[in-house]
Amino acid sequence: MSVLSTPRSAVRLASKGTPLREHVFRIALLSSLVIALGFLLMLLIYVLEEGWPRIDATLWENMPSIRRPETAGIQSGIIGTLWIIGLTALMALPTGVLAAIYLEEYADRTKWYNRVIELNISNLAAVPSIVYGILGLGIIARWLDFGFTVMTGAITISLLVLPIVIISAREAIRAVPPSIREGxxxxxxxxxxTIYRQVLPSAVPGIATGSILALSRAIGEAAPFLMLGAATLVRFNPEGVWSSFTVLPLQIYSFISQSREEFHILASAAIVVLLAILLLMNSVAIWLRNRYQKRW
Amino acid sequence: MQNVSVRGPEVPRNIEALDPVFTVSDLSVFYGAYEAVRGVDLTIGNREITAMIGPSGCGKSTVLRCFNRMNDLIPGARPAGKIFFHDEDLYGDHVDPIEVRRRIGMVFQKPNPFPKSIYDNIAYGPKVNGMKGKMDSIVEEALIKAALWDEVKDKLKQNALSLSGGQQQRLCIARAIAVKPEVILMDEPCSALDPIATTKIEDLMQELARDYTIVIVTHNMQQAARVSDRTAFFTAEVDDAGERHGRLVEFDETSRIFTNPSDKRTEDYITGRFG
Structure with a gap:
């Protein structure tokens, strides 16, 4: 009997309570999250509340107007944004993916010029967008004489998102295991x-996700368009790539700089539309990522 | 043609296969300036199973990857010496590595099916090689030969990644067979598999050796003893400059290697005294 009666205390696993430090750390982490999300939420509530009266059919049906802000719409801005993003996607995505394939699959990393290219792509991704605006103005609008057109805007934005597309496409391509290539x-x-039939199909979800995120960044850009002279109120939709245009962020900017209260309400409504487009694009990106995620 | 008698017992034996598919003479492999494998002489017999064994880092996989020029894909990798595939210099100027890999298939350590259907995995090789014939029958034949048909015939459209590890490896063997190669190289094909799956692959190898020449790299000495006709024992040696080089120590009939090796190092390795 005595052999079995080991003192209970020797094997006790009871909790001594979580140390205070653990609690403090957890609270610090949580509050960081709350601060980040809290501000976003405040912004959303603010613009929704302010813009609510103007979120209606006229917002889409009507053109911007200086004289009648209470019935003015943002159609030319929405259509202009769609033109720019569509054309940018057509130009930047193939170029970016092909460049990424070169860097990942063909470039010899022992060669100095390939390393220089790699380094500078990361640098380009960090260049402020206003600089791209200056580039677009100086080279595309003036020197190539493309003027202040949809084409000029789309080329400029393509150059802006190209480094991001390349970087995210490279990551997607690199995530395809080498064993697939070897096989x-x-x-x-x-x-x-091997690239066309094995690597690219496996990388497409990642490439698509990265590309959508890059394009949704482009949608919110205002600075390069300011340089390109699209700042004025445009009362017509672009008719083609050689037409002048405006985009939503610029539209919002020009509304806010007006003094009448109705313009501010209109701006808030336009912000809601812009955010809705952004959220939609990001949701598609997340859905794509989850839907086609590869498990090796 | 086995040049046995001229050598004394202290000289490691290096027999020659009667009907060689590969003849390796004085092969060294460099990675940049580093000589990973030095001075290998070896013959691989037609429709035989040749096992390459030895401790880690002895260069056996490196040598294997020279046989289908997979080493070409590693920047800086460079063989010196000669490898003949029948009468052709495998590294000759006129030789297309793509064609080499089509004629000399490979199965890897970790099963690496493509993330596609079972059917598409098999059909891929014939497709990229522009092979003629009815694809359905090519696929069926390859799966039957790899002893996988009965297990997968009702789910050919299913993703290959849903198969078990052993099934995936047999799928990879079927995939290699589908392009009708002469040789199948296997780089530790069972090291990621359980014993039952390993037995299946070993049985399959015996079966395949009727039609194919097989070279297998393995860490598992029992496996080499069970399946192979001839065994090459490699080891790593440190030279005067302090660099490690893979060397071929002894090449002989498997039964002889495991019962009466001519070199002390082989004996030490197979009896588990080092490695």
């Missing part, structure tokens, strides 16, 4: 067959 090459596939 394909060992069967007698060429390098291009």
């Amino acid at each position: 394909s090459l060992a069967l007698g596939a060429t390098q291009w067959q």
Whole structure:
């Protein structure tokens, strides 16, 4: 009997309570999150509340107007933004993906010029967007004489998002395990067959996600367009790539700089529309990522 | 043609295969300036299973990857010496590495099916090689040969990643067979598998050796003893400059390597005294 009666205290696993430090740390982490989300929430509530009276059909149906802000709309801004983003996607996505394929699959990293290119792509991603605006103004609008057109804006924005597209496409391509490439090459596939039939299909969800996020950043840009002279109230939709245009952020900017209260309400309503487009694009990106996530 | 008698017992034996598919002479492999493998002479017999064994870092996988020029893909990797595939210099100027890899298939350590359907995994090789014939029958034949058909015939459209590890590895073997190679190289094909799956692959290898030449790198000495006809024992040696180089110590019939090796180092390794 005595052998079995080991003192209970020797094997006790009872909690001594969580140390205070653990609590403090957890609260610090949580409050950081609350601060970040709290401000976003405040902003959302503020613009929704202010812009609510103007979120209606006229906002979409009507053109901006200086004289009648109470019935003015933002159609030219929405259509202009769609034109710019569509054209940017057409130009920047193929270029960016092809550049990423070169860097990941072909470039010899022991060569100095490839390392210089790599380093500078990261640098380009950090260049302020206003600088791209100056570039667009000086080279595309003036020197190439494309003027203040949709084409000029789209090329400028393409250059702006290209480094981001390249970087995110590279990450997606790099995430495809080397064993997939080896498996394909060992069967007698060429390098291009391996890339086109194995690597790219596996990387497409990642590339798509990164591209959407890059484009949604472009949607919110105002600075380069200011440089490109799209700042005025535009009362017509672009008719083609050589038409002049405005975009939503600039529209909002020009409304806010007016003194009458109705313009501020209109601006808030336009912000709600812009945020809605952004949230929609980001949701699609997240959905794509979850839907096609590869598990190796 | 086994040049046995001329050598004394203290000289490691290096027998020659009667009908060689590969003839390796004085092969060294460099990674940049580093000589990973030095001075290998080896013959791989037609429709035989040749095992390459030895401790980690002895260069056996490096040598294996020279046989289908997979080392070409590693920047800075460079072989010196000669490898003949039948009568052709494998690293000759006119040789297309793509064609080499089509004729000499490879199975890797970790099963690496493509994230596609079982059917598409098998059909991929024939497709990229522009092979003629009915794809359905090519796929079926490859799966039957790899002893996988009965397990997957009802789910050919299912994702290959849903198969078990052992099934995935047999799928990779089927995938290699589908392009109708002459040789199948296997780089530790069972090291990620459980014993039952390993047995299945070993049985399959015996079966395949009727039609194919097989070279297998393995850490598992019992496996080499069970499946192979000939065994090459590699080890790593440190030279005067303090650099490690993989060396071929002894190459002989498997039964002889495991019962009566001619080199002390082989004996020490197979009896578990080092490695």
